[in-house]
Amino acid sequence: MALYSEKVMDHFTNPRNVGVIEDADGVGEVGNAKCGDIMKIYLKIRDGIIVDVKFHTFGCGSAIASSSMATELIKGKPLSEALELTNKAVAEALDGLPAYKMHCSVLAEEAIRAAIKNYYDRNGIPYDKAQFPDPADEDEHHHGDGEE
Numbered sequence: 001m002a003l004y005s006e007k008v009m010d011h012f013t014n015p016r017n018v019g020v021i022e023d024a025d026g027v028g029e030v031g032n033a034k035c036g037d038i039m040k041i042y043l044k045i046r047d048g049i050i051v052d053v054k055f056h057t058f059g060c061g062s063a064i065a066s067s068s069m070a071t072e073l074i075k076g077k078p079l080s081e082a083l084e085l086t087n088k089a090v091a092e093a094l095d096g097l098p099a100y101k102m103h104c105s106v107l108a109e110e111a112i113r114a115a116i117k118n119y120y121d122r123n124g125i126p127y128d129k130a131q132f133p134d135p136a137d138e139d140e141h142h143h144g145d146g147e148e
Helices: 006-013 061-074 079-083 087-093 099-123
Strands: 026-031 038-046 049-058
Touching (some): 038 061, 061 099, 087 099
């Protein structure tokens, strides 16, 4: 079996939605100090719908593929649906990631949440704080490479 699926390779070599939205309505940036991956997601939102999304990712092929797939999965969706996107859904849409690369899909989920939270904060929109757990509070248990 190949290490990476055809979909991972496609989204890595031909990533969708790469770039910056200069006048973005929400921006989220997350990173993983252990692996060095950094993701930044930009959202353009109209009437609660993500009408455009772009990303910049500094990282491995799995990180780039996860960012690309995640942006495809939320484009055109209401914010409520984008908030339901899980790292597992990103990995499944890519036809799987190796276990030691699952943290890349976690970063994609966290970057989207951070961008939506930024949009809510900028616009004074109330939200349930439980929807936006601080990844730093989670001790990096799901980000690391197994080392404590």
